[in-house]
Amino acid sequence: MKIESYKNLVIGSGEAGKYLAWTLAKRGQKTAVVERSMIGGSCPNVACLPSKNVIHSAKAIALVNPTTGLGVVSGSFKVDMSGVLHRKRKMIEALTETHLATFKSTGAELVLGEASFTEPKTVQVALNAGGTRHLRGDRVFLCVGTRASIPDVPGLALAEPMTHVEALDLERLPEHLVILGGGYVGLEFAQAMRRFGSRVTILQRGDRLLEREDPDVSDALKELMKSEGIDIMFRSELMSVTGRSGTKVKLKVRSETSEKIVEATDILIAAGRSPNTDRLNLSQANIELDSRGFVQVNEKLQTSASDVWAMGDCAGSPQFTHVGYDDYRVVLSNLTGGSRTTKGRLIPYCLFTDPELAHVGMTESQAMKKNIPYRIVRLSMAAVPRMQTLSETRGFMKALIGTEDQILGFTVFGAEASEMMAVMQMAMLASLPYTFIIETIFTHPTAAEGLIFLFTKGTWLNPQFSNMLPEIENTDLSTLQEIGS
Numbered sequence: 003m004k005i006e007s008y009k010n011l012v013i014g015s016g017e018a019g020k021y022l023a024w025t026l027a028k029r030g031q032k033t034a035v036v037e038r039s040m041i042g043g044s045c046p047n048v049a050c051l052p053s054k055n056v057i058h059s060a061k062a063i064a065l066v067n068p069t070t071g072l073g074v075v076s077g078s079f080k081v082d083m084s085g086v087l088h089r090k091r092k093m094i095e096a097l098t099e100t101h102l103a104t105f106k107s108t109g110a111e112l113v114l115g116e117a118s119f120t121e122p123k124t125v126q127v128a129l130n131a132g133g134t135r136h137l138r139g140d141r142v143f144l145c146v147g148t149r150a151s152i153p154d155v156p157g158l159a160l161a162e163p164m165t166h167v168e169a170l171d172l173e174r175l176p177e178h179l180v181i182l183g184g185g186y187v188g189l190e191f192a193q194a195m196r197r198f199g200s201r202v203t204i205l206q207r208g209d210r211l212l213e214r215e216d217p218d219v220s221d222a223l224k225e226l227m228k229s230e231g232i233d234i235m236f237r238s239e240l241m242s243v244t245g246r247s248g249t250k251v252k253l254k255v256r257s258e259t260s261e262k263i264v265e266a267t268d269i270l271i272a273a274g275r276s277p278n279t280d281r282l283n284l285s286q287a288n289i290e291l292d293s294r295g296f297v298q299v300n301e302k303l304q305t306s307a308s309d310v311w312a313m314g315d316c317a318g319s320p321q322f323t324h325v326g327y328d329d330y331r332v333v334l335s336n337l338t339g340g341s342r343t344t345k346g347r348l349i350p351y352c353l354f355t356d357p358e359l360a361h362v363g364m365t366e367s368q369a370m371k372k373n374i375p376y377r378i379v380r381l382s383m384a385a386v387p388r389m390q391t392l393s394e395t396r397g398f399m400k401a402l403i404g405t406e407d408q409i410l411g412f413t414v415f416g417a418e419a420s421e422m423m424a425v426m427q428m429a430m431l432a433s434l435p436y437t438f439i440i441e442t443i444f445t446h447p448t449a450a451e452g453l454i455f456l457f458t459k460g461t462w463l464n465p466q467f468s469n470m471l472p473e474i475e476n477t478d479l480s481t482l483q484e485i486g487s
């Protein structure tokens with residue numbers, strides 16, 4: 003048996019894996035990446051980018067609806083799911099080409115097949131094209147990601163429910179889609195599919211949506227979903243399923259007080275993710291997992307085996323592509339004499355519903371739990387002139403301010419939330435006090451300009467700090483006149 007040797011062996015071509023491979027190969031190190039299916043990982047193929055592509059098509063539908071009052075007169079319109087699918091596929095094809103070109107230009111070898119360990123730092127690869135290769139790395143990097151978890155409910159697997167992978171490849175419109183899970187995947191898909199014209203029901207185990215957020219955020223999302231005509235069943239447990247997703251299904255659902263049968267045509271599972279570590283034969287390589295199957299790593303992302311690192315979702319990092327990218331930077335730093343770690347990272351995130359939800363830093367619930375003194379300032383998005391120009395006044399923003407005027411956290415639910423959050427993120431990274439934002443000249447009328455109004459017109463809470471409050475306190479629209487003049 004011939005074993006091929008590499009300086010760097012990367013398993014999985016997701017965010018961290020591909021950037022590390024490209025960087026090290028470009029520096030002249032012999033590097034291979036083993037990938038079993040998706041060139042470039044989930045993000046460009048079945049997750050972030052295709053879902054945002056489809057969500058944008060759904061936004062277009064919402065915009066041409068005459069009830070928006072935008073003054074656009076259109077004839078009758080309908081959704082063409084094959085057109086939606088075509089646009090998404092074209093984007094993925096272009097992204098795959100870009101990835102392949104980068105593998106070529108950097109010299110990192112892409113080996114298409116499934117890897118599993120045979121001994122420390124050595125894998126066998128069942129090649130997609132047939133046959134087997136054996137590869138060994140002086141250094142090995144795991145970047146194998148996660149997949150949608152399928153809850154162990156009688157009849158559910160037999161019903162062949164969709165995950166995000168199949169839902170993003172739909173050429174038809176489900177008549178009645180039941181979504182299991184009211185988290186990120188569930189909410190983004192619920193709104194898009196409803197806008198395309200499906201009836202949508204969310205089954206959520208807990209008593210609120212996106213339960214890691216503050217209750218006012220969960221409530222605002224619930225209101226948004228309801229306003230779009232989405233049914234939500236809270237505190238519900240799926241007991242059993244009969245039938246087949248794509249045609250007809252019956253779901254037995256138990257809530258606190260009763261049992262109910264929900265009849266639908268399709269099921270989408272959005273109930274969290276499981277690590278792709280189960281088929282890697284990691285025990286052969288002395289790589290330890292935690293109780294949920296994620297690779298155990300320290301703050302430098304080193305595993306229990308020497309010269310083996312893990313990055314991204316499979317390492318238990320927060321499940322976002324930008325975190326995977328930072329994991330790459332942590333590992334690269336440590337390979338090249340730096341000292342970057344995963345400790346204390348300021349990690350922002352955005353839920354791409356319409357409007358978006360964006361957050362960075364501490365939530366109010368976290369501050370209360372940790373007994374950190376804070377003031378909170380909150381403003382309706384309707385007080386931001388930009389939102390008035392867009393007729394997108396739904397939502398609010400709020401900032402947590404510490405005793406030294408430092409920004410502890412920021413949440414915004416509203417149009418262009420993701421871009422507004424980035425401004426606050428930079429201020430936090432630079433340790434700027436909130437008063438600096440008030441003094442900044444932002445372009446009018448932008449969403450970022452709204453940050454000034456948050457601090458000058460918003461409602462401040464936590465009266466024990468009232469001696470530090472700005473003088474003006476209101477949420478009315480007088481802002482519009484002042485700014486417009």
Ligand SMILES: Cc1cc2nc3c(=O)[nH]c(=O)nc-3n(C[C@H](O)[C@H](O)[C@H](O)COP(=O)(O)OP(=O)(O)OC[C@H]3O[C@@H](n4cnc5c(N)ncnc54)[C@H](O)[C@@H]3O)c2cc1C
Nearest residue numbers: 014016017038043044049050117146147314315321322323
């Ligand atoms: C629907 C959806 C939407 C999302 N939207 C966003 C978003 O908008 N923004 C955001 O930041 N995050 C988003 N995420 C999360 C984001 O997609 C993940 O956090 C990110 O893709 C994880 O990257 P990764 O590199 O850890 O894993 P992956 O990108 O999943 O890469 C792992 C790769 O390893 C390969 N692999 C696994 N096992 C083997 C093996 N044995 N041999 C060879 N190859 C193997 C897999 O095929 C895969 O290509 C979304 C997730 C979903 C499901």
Ligand SMILES: NC(=O)c1ccc[n+]([C@@H]2O[C@H](COP(=O)([O-])OP(=O)(O)OC[C@H]3O[C@@H](n4cnc5c(N)ncnc54)[C@H](O)[C@@H]3O)[C@@H](O)[C@H]2O)c1
Nearest residue numbers: 153183184185186187188206207272273274321352353354
């Ligand atoms: N915009 C983004 O950045 C984005 C988009 C999609 C996904 N993601 C990432 O992917 C991760 C996974 O997303 P997700 O939505 O699958 O998981 P999630 O953890 O965000 O939400 C899962 C939800 O399903 C519920 N649930 C679990 N089991 C259930 C059951 N049996 N019945 C009813 N409800 C059940 C949970 O209570 C939870 O609310 C996210 O946490 C996020 O990190 C990010």
